[in-house]
Amino acid sequence: MHDSLTLTLILLASGVLVVALCRRANLPPMLGYLIAGIAIGPHALGLIPDADETRYLGEFGVVFLMFTIGLEFSLPQLIAMRRIVFGLGLAQVAFTMLVIIGISRLFGVSWNTSVVLGGVICLSSTAIVSKTLADRLEIHSAHGRQIMGVALFQDLAVIPLLVLIPTLGMSGEQVAAELGLAFLKAAALLGLLFIFGQGVTRRLFNLVAAQKSSELFVLAVLLITLGLAWLTALAGLSLALGAFIGGILISETEYRYQVEDYIKPFRDVLLGLFFITIGMLLDGRVVLQYSLMVGLVLVLLLVIKFGIIFGLARLFRNNSNVALRSALALSPAGEFGFVLLSQAGGLDLLQPQTLQIVLAAMVLSMLAAPFILANSDRIALYFSEAEFMQRAMALHELSVKSMDTQGQVIICGYGRSGQNLARFLEVEKFPIIALDSDPERVRQAAAAGNSVLYGDAGRREVLMAAGLSRAAALVVSFADVPTALKILAHVRDLRPDLPVVVRTIDDSEIDRLKDAGAAEVVPELVEGSLMLATQAMMLLGIPLSRVLRRLRAVRSQRYQLMRGFFHGATDEEEDREDANQPRLYSVVLDEGAAAVGRAVGELNLEAINVEITAVRRRNIRGINPGPELHLEAGDVLVLRGTPENLAAAEIGLLQG
Numbered sequence: 001m002h003d004s005l006t007l008t009l010i011l012l013a014s015g016v017l018v019v020a021l022c023r024r025a026n027l028p029p030m031l032g033y034l035i036a037g038i039a040i041g042p043h044a045l046g047l048i049p050d051a052d053e054t055r056y057l058g059e060f061g062v063v064f065l066m067f068t069i070g071l072e073f074s075l076p077q078l079i080a081m082r083r084i085v086f087g088l089g090l091a092q093v094a095f096t097m098l099v100i101i102g103i104s105r106l107f108g109v110s111w112n113t114s115v116v117l118g119g120v121i122c123l124s125s126t127a128i129v130s131k132t133l134a135d136r137l138e139i140h141s142a143h144g145r146q147i148m149g150v151a152l153f154q155d156l157a158v159i160p161l162l163v164l165i166p167t168l169g170m171s172g173e174q175v176a177a178e179l180g181l182a183f184l185k186a187a188a189l190l191g192l193l194f195i196f197g198q199g200v201t202r203r204l205f206n207l208v209a210a211q212k213s214s215e216l217f218v219l220a221v222l223l224i225t226l227g228l229a230w231l232t233a234l235a236g237l238s239l240a241l242g243a244f245i246g247g248i249l250i251s252e253t254e255y256r257y258q259v260e261d262y263i264k265p266f267r268d269v270l271l272g273l274f275f276i277t278i279g280m281l282l283d284g285r286v287v288l289q290y291s292l293m294v295g296l297v298l299v300l301l302l303v304i305k306f307g308i309i310f311g312l313a314r315l316f317r318n319n320s321n322v323a324l325r326s327a328l329a330l331s332p333a334g335e336f337g338f339v340l341l342s343q344a345g346g347l348d349l350l351q352p353q354t355l356q357i358v359l360a361a362m363v364l365s366m367l368a369a370p371f372i373l374a375n376s377d378r379i380a381l382y383f384s385e386a387e388f389m390q391r392a393m394a395l396h397e398l399s400v401k402s403m404d405t406q407g408q409v410i411i412c413g414y415g416r417s418g419q420n421l422a423r424f425l426e427v428e429k430f431p432i433i434a435l436d437s438d439p440e441r442v443r444q445a446a447a448a449g450n451s452v453l454y455g456d457a458g459r460r461e462v463l464m465a466a467g468l469s470r471a472a473a474l475v476v477s478f479a480d481v482p483t484a485l486k487i488l489a490h491v492r493d494l495r496p497d498l499p500v501v502v503r504t505i506d507d508s509e510i511d512r513l514k515d516a517g518a519a520e521v522v523p524e525l526v527e528g529s530l531m532l533a534t535q536a537m538m539l540l541g542i543p544l545s546r547v548l549r550r551l552r553a554v555r556s557q558r559y560q561l562m563r564g565f566f567h568g569a570t571d572e573e574e575d576r577e578d579a580n581q582p583r584l585y586s587v588v589l590d591e592g593a594a595a596v597g598r599a600v601g602e603l604n605l606e607a608i609n610v611e612i613t614a615v616r617r618r619n620i621r622g623i624n625p626g627p628e629l630h631l632e633a634g635d636v637l638v639l640r641g642t643p644e645n646l647a648a649a650e651i652g653l654l655q656g
Contacts, residue, residue, distance in 0.1 A: 010047050014040055015272050027370055028128050030335060033272045034363050037279020044284060048276075060274075064267035065335075066158075066240040067225050070247020071260050081149045088146065088316050089153025092330070096122035096308050103300070112168040113351075116344040117358065119161045121301055125334040125366060126151045132329075132373045143325035146313060150330055158336045159241055165343050185235045193228070193245050201249045209255065218262050224250065225263070240339070278338045281345065282363065286356040297361035302368075305331040328376050332369035333362035408433050410471050412457035412487060413478035414441060414450075417503060421477060422450070433466050458486040460494075468495055476502045479524065481509050488516040584613065585646045587653055589635045595653040601627025603653070610641035610649040 018032030040047040097118035104114035129151055133144050163183065201224065208220045224246045232242030250259050287294055306327045313323035341362070345355050372379075409425055411418045414436035425432050434452040436442050445452045455462040457476070468474070474491060476484045484502045491498055499519040504510070507523045514521060530551065537547050589596055595603060600612055615625045616636040631637075639649055 007048060010040060011273060011276060014276070015269075019272070029268075029272065030125075030128070030275055031367055031370075033275035034279040034366070037276035038282045038284065038363075039279075040276075041280030041282070043280075043282065043286075048280060060239075060270045063229050063239050063243040063270075064225065064263060065271050067243040067247040068260060068263060068267055070244040070249075071251045071256055071263075081145070081152070083316075084146060084149030085153045085156075088312055089150040089157075091312050091316075092150055092309055093122045093154060093157050095312065096305060099304060099308060103304075109354075112349050113354065115168060116165060116340065116349050119165065120337040120340050120344075120358065120362070121305070121333065123154050123158070123334040123337045123340075124151060124305075124330040125332060125369060126155055126336075128332070128366065128369050129329050129373070132370065142318070143322045143329075146318060146322060146326045147329045150309070150326070154334065155336070158339070159244060161340055162240055162343065165340060165349070166347060168344075168347075168349055189232060189235055189245075193249065197245070197249045202253050205250075205253060205255045214262075217258070221259050221262050222266075275335070275338070278342060278359070279363075281342070281355070282359050283356050286353060287360045290353060290357050293357050294360045294364070297357055298364050301333065301361055301365055302331045324379070325376055328372055328379060332365040332372065334366075337362055407431065407472040408467060408470065410435065410457075410463070410466050410468065410474045412474065412476045414438075414445060414452045415478060418475075418477035419445075419450075421475060430472075435462065435466060458483045460490045463487070463490050464494065468498070471495070471498060474498055474500045476500065479503050479505045481513070484513060484518075485516050488513070488518060492517045583640070583643065583646070585639045585641075585650070587637045587639060587650050589631055589633055589637065589653065591633045593633070593654045595631050595637075596633050598631060599627060600625050600629045600631065605639075605649055605652075608641070608645045608648050608652075610639055610645050612637055613640050614638040 014036040015033070018036045019029045022029045022032040039045055042049055097115075100118040100121050101111075101114040104117050105111070109117070129147055133147065204220060204224075208216050225243050228242035228246040229239040230242065232245070233239050250256055309330050310323045310327040313326050314320070318326070338359075341350075341355065341359060344350050350358070408431040411422060411432055411434040414422070414434040418434055418436070422432050422434060432451055434445075434450070435455040435457045436445075436452055437454065437456050442452055442454045453466075455466065457463065468491070474487070476487055481504065484504075488500060488502070491500055496517070500517060501520045501522065502513050502518045504513065504521060504523045506525045510521045510523060534547055534551060537550070538544065600615075603612075605612065612625060615629065615631070615638070617632065617634070637653065639646055641649065
C-alpha cells in the first residue's frame, strides 16, 4: 500500500507541475505529460517502474477520450463534410500508410512492422490542431474545415486499426480469419447496440435525470462508458471501441453536453496518465545512441506527410494557401499514434530500438506542432502566392470600401453585440465598417447587404485599410482582452485622439484597458447589474434625474461601487474559471485582533492588493472609509480582493 501511495503521489505531483508549466507557456498539457513520463520513468530517474498496472490504468484515459470523440460524432455534420472526410481524409490515411509501408519495406522492415508504422505515422493530433484553430478563430475557415475533416476521418480510422494490430503477429490465414471474425463481431455488436442501445440509453438517462442528483448522473455515465468498454473487450475487441459506441449513443440524446461536462475531468486526468506512461517508454540512452536515425525519421515523418497532404489537397481543388496550411497542421504525429504504438509494443510487433526511434521522432514532432501552427501565417505568406494575393485583395477591398467614407464607426467583431450596435448606428444614420474574422459570418452578412468585411482587427494594416485615419470612433465588440490591447496599441500610434469603446466580460480588466487608451470600457456582467438596479430604483419611485445621476457617477468612477461580490457555495460551478477574480469578504474584529486601535491607513493593505470598501460599526455602515479612521473591537470590515490576497489580509488583521 505504501508503494502504491508513493507512486500515486509522484504521478500527481509531476502532473500538477507539468500542467502548470504548460499553461504558463501556452502549450498543450499533453506535451508536458510526455516529458514528465520521460523524466520519472524507468529509463531516467526511475521513480515509476514500467508495470502492467500503470499501463492498464493509463489505458482508461484512451477509453474516455474515445467516449468524448463519440459524443462529438454528429451524423448530419459528417454528411455535410462527407467530401472532405471520406474523400480527402480517406485518401490521406490510405496513401500515407501505403507510402510508409513501401519505404519501410525498402529498408528491410517486416510486413507486420511496416503496417504498424504506417498506421502510427498516418495519424495527426486532433487535440493540438483543434485547440489551436479554435484559439485562432480558424475552425470555420477554408483550411480549418479541411483540417478538421481529415482529423475526423483519422479518429474514425483508429477503430479498424485497433482491431487490425493484434492480428499482425499471426500467419496469413490466421490474420484473414481473425480479421473476418473481429469485423463480424464488431458488426453484430454495433448492430445490436445501435438498434436497442439508443432506446435503453435514453430511458436510463431520463430516469436518472428525474432524480436530480449529480452523483447519480456521474455514476450512470461511468456505467455506460465502462460497461460498453467491458462488453466489447468481452467480445475480443478493444475497450476503446465500446467507449466510442457509448459516446455515439449518448450524442443523439438531449443529455450530450451535460455528459460531456461530467466526463471531462475523468478523461483529462486519465488521459494525462496515459501520456505519462507513453513517455515512460522512451529510453534517452537509446535515443542518443540512435540520434541520427531519430532525426531522419522525424524529417521523413514531417516531409512525407506534408508532401502527401499538400498534393492530395491540391488534387481536391484547394488553392495552394489552403493546401499549405492543411499540410503544416496535419504533418506532426498524433495522440492516437501513441495508442497504436503502445499496443504494438505490448504485442512485441516492434523491435525495442525501432519503438524507441519512432517514439522519439513522434514526441519531437508533437513538441514542434504548436510552433509550426503559430508561424503558419508567416510560412503561408512567404511560400504561397495565393495567400499573398488573398491578403492583398482583402486589404484592397477594405480600402476601396472605406475610401469614400468619412466619420465612420469601425466595429471590430460582428457577432451578436456588434450586429446590434450596427443596427442602432444605422438608425442614427452613422456610416459603419465592421470587421470580422469568421468568413462564413462575413459571407452571410455581406449577402444580406450589411457593411461587413473579412479582416483581423488586431492587425495594423487592416485597421489602416478600414479607414482608421478618417474614423469617428472605434468599438471592440468582442470580449477578448489581449486582442483589444493590440487594437488599442495600434490606435494609440496611428490615431491617439480616436475614442475607443471596449467590451469585456467583467470588471477585472477595466483599469488595464483604460490605461491602454480605451475611452470607455463596458463590462457585461456589471452593466447587466446596473440595468437591473436602474429598473428597480425607477419602480420604487426614485426620480429619473437621481437614477441617471447615480448611473453617471458609477460609470465615471469605473464601477468602483459594483466591483467584487460575496462568494457562496452556489457560485462554485460558475466561478471555476474566474477563481482569481476580485470578490468581497467580511472580517469581524474581535477583542485582541491585531488591527484594533490602528488607523485604516496604517494597515498597508494596498501592498497585497486588498481594499476596505466599507466598515460597519454598531449597525451603521460607512462606505469607502478614510485612512484616518481608527478601528475598534466589533467592527466588521468589508474587504475586496482575490481569494488568496483576502486570506492573507484576514491573517494580518486578526493575528498581525
